[in-house]
Amino acid sequence: MPLPQRVGQDLKVADIHTWQWVEATARELFQRAVYQEIRTPTFEQTALFERGIGEATDVVGKEMYTFLDKGDRSCTLRPEGTAGVVRAYIQHSLQAQGGVQRLWYCGPMFRYERPQKGRQRQFHQIGVEVLGSADPRADVEVILLATDLLQRLGLKNLTFNLNSVGDRDDRQRYREALVNYLTPFKADLDADSQDRLSRNPLRILDSKDEKTQAIAADAPSILDYLGENSKRHFDRVLAQLSDLGIDFVLNPRLVRGLDYYTHTAFEIQSSDLGAQATVCGGGRYDGLVQELGGPVTPAVGWAIGLERLTLLLSQLQTVSAPSPDLYVVSRGEAAEANALKLAQALRQQGISVDLDLSGSAFGKQFKRADRSGAAACLILGDDEAAQGTVQIKWLQSGEQTSLTQADLLADIESLRQKL
C-alpha cells in the first residue's frame, strides 16, 4: 500500500515536458542576460532564515521545517532561495570578484502550510538575484527578465503590481502614520488585522476583509512617505518601465511578507489561480547582505513559483512528449538481437529510436509503432536478420522499402532528412 504523503506532488510523465520547457526557456533568457547559475544546499542553519527573512514574519514564525541534526545544530529546509544565495555570496566573497554579480537558481523550497491548489509544502522556485548594484536599471532589468519569461511562455491574464516600500527610515515613519490612522478604527477591523496593528500594521493594507479594505482605502499611502533617495530611485524605475512599454499597476498597498525588502517591491498575479494568485514575487533588498554579516551591498531579485506557473500553462495547452524518430519491431531470436544492435547504432548517430521489447505478434508491435508517433518503423524478421537487411515503413504513407542495414547506417544523413 502506498504510504500517504502530503509534502508535494510527484511530477508525472504527463507534466514533465511542461517543466522542461519552462526551465529551458528560462535558462536561455538568463544566458542572454549573462546570469550565472548558482546551486546552494536545500537546508541551512536556522539562524540564517531567522535573521534574513525576519523573526516576526509568518514564514519564519510558523512555516519552517526545522530539525536538529546529530550535532544538535538547528537546521531548516530552505523556505525561499534568497537567503542561501546571499549566504553563499558572503561566504565565498563573491563581491571580491568585482562589480555586479548576476545569479539565478532553481530548486525545491519548503514551507509547512496547509496544502491547497497552487500551494504545497515542497514547491519549486526559479529565481534571479543581482547583487552589488543600487542602479534603478538593475530593478528594471530583473523585472524585464520576469515579464519576458512569462510572456514567452504565453501566459495571459497577468497583473504586474508595483510599489516602493522605501528604506528603513521611510517605513518607520510610514508605519507610525498608518498606526495613527488605523487606531481609531480598531474595533471595526477584522480580528487578524486588529492583531496585526501592533505586530505588522503594513499587512493590514492587503487584508481581504471587506470592512478592513474600506478602512484601508483611505489610509495614507507609503508613496507620500518616501524620502528623497527612495523617491528618486522609484521614479526612475517607473520612468524606465514606462519607456520600455511594460504595463504595471502602481499599487501602494502592496506589501511583501518577507522583512528584507526595501524600495522596489512587486508581484505578478494571475486571475486564473484562485486564492494563490501570485506567480512571481520580488523586489530590492539593500540591507540583507549586511544583515547577514557581509559588506554593504544593494541587491534586487525575484522568484517564480513553478507549480503555479505550470498550473497556468496546463490550462492553456499541453506539452506532449516528443515522438521518437523511429520505432523498431522485430520477431524471432536472431532478429530481436539484431534489432537491439541496430537501435544502438542508430542512437549513437543521434537518431531517437524506440525499440519494441514485447516479442508479441507483428500486428501488435505495429499498433504500438503507430501510437508512438514515430515517422517510420524498422522491421526485422528472420529473413532480414539472415540477409542483413531491414524493411523501413513510413507510417504516414504506408510506403515500405527494403535496404541493407549497412546502407542504412552508411547514409544517416538522407535518413535524417526524411524524418
Next chain:
RNA sequence: GCGGGUGUAGCCAAGUGGUUAAGGCAGUGGAUUGUGACUCCACCAGUCGCGGGUUCAAAUCCCGUCAUUCGCCCCA
C-alpha cells in the same frame, strides 16, 4: 492552525441500506501464425482511501483519521 466539499480499477465514472459493485478509456490475448489507425470477440484489473461504530445486512448512515479540493491565514 481554522471552516466547507470530495475520496469506487492506471484514468473517467454509475451506484444513496438488500444476491457475484454497471459502463467507458487504457492494457493484454485473439479474429489477422510477417504489417498500424476502423471493426468484432475474450480477458485483465476494485482492501469501494484507512480504522472503528450502528444494523439481520454498509460503497451507501455515524465517528475518527489520511489524502485531496475551495476558502481563511500566508505566499511562489
